[in-house]
Amino acid sequence: MEYMVDSNNIIINRLCDFDIEHILECGQCFRFYKKSDKDYIIVAYDKILRITQDKDEIVFHNIDEEDFNSIWIKYFDLERDYTSIKKILSDKDEHLHRAVTEKDGIRILQQDTWETLISFIISQNKSISHIKKLIEDISKRYGTYIGEEDEIKFYSFPTIEQLSQATEQDLRDLKVGFRAPYIADACRKVINDEVNLSRLADMNIADAKNELMKIKGVGPKVADCVLLFGAKRYEVFPTDVWVKRIMEHYYFENDTKIKVIHEFAVEHYGTLAGFAQQYLFYYARDFKIGKK
Template identity: 80%
Template sequence: MEYIVENNNILFNDYLDFDIEHILECGQCFRFYKKSDKDYLLIAYDKILRVTQGDNKIIFHNTNTNDFDTIWTNYFDLGRDYGDIKKVLSDIDEHLHKAVSEKGGIRILQQDTWETLISFIISQNKNITHIKILIEELSKKYGTYIGEEDNVKYYSFPTIEQLSAASEQDLRDLKVGFRAPYIVDACRKVFNNEVDLVGLTSMEIEEAKNELMKIKGVGPKVADCVLLFGAKRYEVFPTDVWVKRIMEHYYFNKDTKIKAIHEFAVEHYGTLAGFAQQFLFYYARDFKIGKK
């Protein structure tokens, strides 16, 4: 993978299978800020990164080769051939072919497992705008200052130790609502090694789901999101109400059980189920397919 270093920026010319808008807006992450078209600021791994894309160029601003090679290459999953993945998925059926054709710039980010867990606990019954606000407030209150961009101060996502200092009432004061005891329980169980986040990558998939569901408020959908976006378990197929409607629109009658959808995903998409879910979800969301 070749890139150009230019004035503290990392520059790619004609990098395939990468669209910063598709990657950040497809619902897999929450700490990003759109500056303008194809111009985003994002926070990950205690770093601030600005990415702009246009004129067949992608620019990663104000970063160095060490951070790019050790953090951002992994974060954006740049070592994986998404061209091969998209070809396999496109050949499965016409629905995936359309989704991949329209939203082919998606890459599944390799996010921090702890941040992903808390973020998707917060995400329950919230729209993305409000989720982003809550996560930002949580970071300001309990995270560490990491820098300033355009006169805005940014903070790292709080560590397990930092967030464990928050009481249930503290969290309710930040407007997380019914999720407050879930966050407290997650902090306690992860801190005390009652839940093994590190082991999620190597456990049998059902064992990994059950491990996460030891935490109050973590059901199958949140567990699947944590596994897919925070533990590199690409065989899962996170299914919420909207994904259920999308699958019913494309493949089933109404009122299909989520278990049946998961069984179909395993058989139909195999080990690429997580990638299929992202392409279908983002495509259907933009075109309002399955939305009542």
């Protein structure tokens, strides 16, 4: 991948398999803010990034090469060959072929594991807009001020130590509802090393899932999301009610057990199951396939 530096901007031309709207709007992350079409502000790894895209030109605004190379190349998974991934998945079946063709700009972000854990605990039974607001409110209350963009103040996502200062009542006051004890339990178990987030990338996948499910309120779906988006475990296939309906629509009868869907995903998609899930989910969500 080649890029050029223009003043304080990093510019990439002719980058394949990258659509900033597909990447941010497909449900994998929550700290992004849409300014206009293909123009977003992102907060990640204690940094603020404005990124714009015009056809095949992608501009990373007001950043230096050091941050681009050490943070954003990894974050956007820019060194992975998505053309090959899409070819393999497209050849699996007609459903994936349509999804990959329609949503061809998705890349799976490499997010911070701790932030991903808390974000997906919060995400349960919430709309995207409400999830984003709760995460922003928690960051303002417990994170660290990191700067402004368009006269809006931004804060880092709180560290484990910072968020551990919050009581369950403090969290309830921020309107997280029944998730308050789940967040508090995650703080206790991670800070006490009862749950080891740093080992998730290397553990047997079943053990990694069980490690996360030691935390109150973390079931298989949340655990799979944390593993996929926060620990680079691309063999998992997060399945909520909507994904279950999508799979039933394409591959199964109604009322198929999630265990059967997972077994199918492992066999059919293999180590690319997480990528397949993102293409199918985003495509189906846009076309309201599986929605009741």
